[in-house]
Amino acid sequence: MIAAQIVPTPVGALALLSREGVVVAAGFTADPEEMFARLTPALRAEGLEVVDDLGPATQAVRAYLDGDLEALDAVPVSQPGTxxxxxxxxxxxxxxxxxxxxxxxxxxxxxxxxxxxxxxxxxxxxxxxxxxxxxxxxxxxxxxxxxxxxxxxxxxxxxxxxxxxxxxxx
Structure with missing residues (x-):
């Protein structure tokens, strides 16, 4: 299952999508479905569930917004590509x-x-x-x-x- 959370930021909502602690999508939208639609068919087949807290990814976003500009660097990410x-x-x-x-x-x-x-x-x-x-x-x-x-x-x-x-x- 792909877990999603919406995090408020000064420039609007940030949708975070994670699979087993690895961020697979994130973007400035209040609609996690918009990000989910951009995932590979294999990931979309797992389904999407909106949750209250994604843990480390959410904490990193909040730390970044509070001024820890390196906070996002430690979060594992994965996306397809050549x-x-x-x-x-x-x-x-x-x-x-x-x-x-x-x-x-x-x-x-x-x-x-x-x-x-x-x-x-x-x-x-x-x-x-x-x-x-x-x-x-x-x-x-x-x-x-x-x-x-x-x-x-x-x-x-x-x-x-x-x-x-x-x-x-x-």
Missing amino acids: PTRRRLHAALREVKAGTTVSYAELAARAGLPRTAARAAGSACAQNLIAPFVPCHRVLPSTGGYGGYLYGTPVKEWLLTHESRRTANAG
Whole structure:
């Protein structure tokens, strides 16, 4: 069974979906079914149950919102993808809070050629586990915020939250 919880955040509800303590989906929506629909058929076959508390994942989100920007890093995650996409998602998890990278930089960090910037953009677009896999920390090299599945205001809020906290810590 896939367990789901809705956690309130300053930028709206965050749906968390977990299977045996591993986050399999997370996104800024009040409807866990929206995230559930993006899972693989095998996971969807397990069914969905909304619960009151997912334990460590929920605690990590609350700690992150309270200023512990590394709290999400310790939560195990799992999402499907090609070997290239998995390398990109792993590289994303290494981008520290308060910093950003371009799509080309993300590709380079994943050990992929600079021409793989398009693959990096695709990996961000297909990311099922925001903000645990922090695609909000990737910005276009041409400037601006670029796209974000949950809207630019959410991306802006996450980046501002992280930059304020890292500035205060320094």
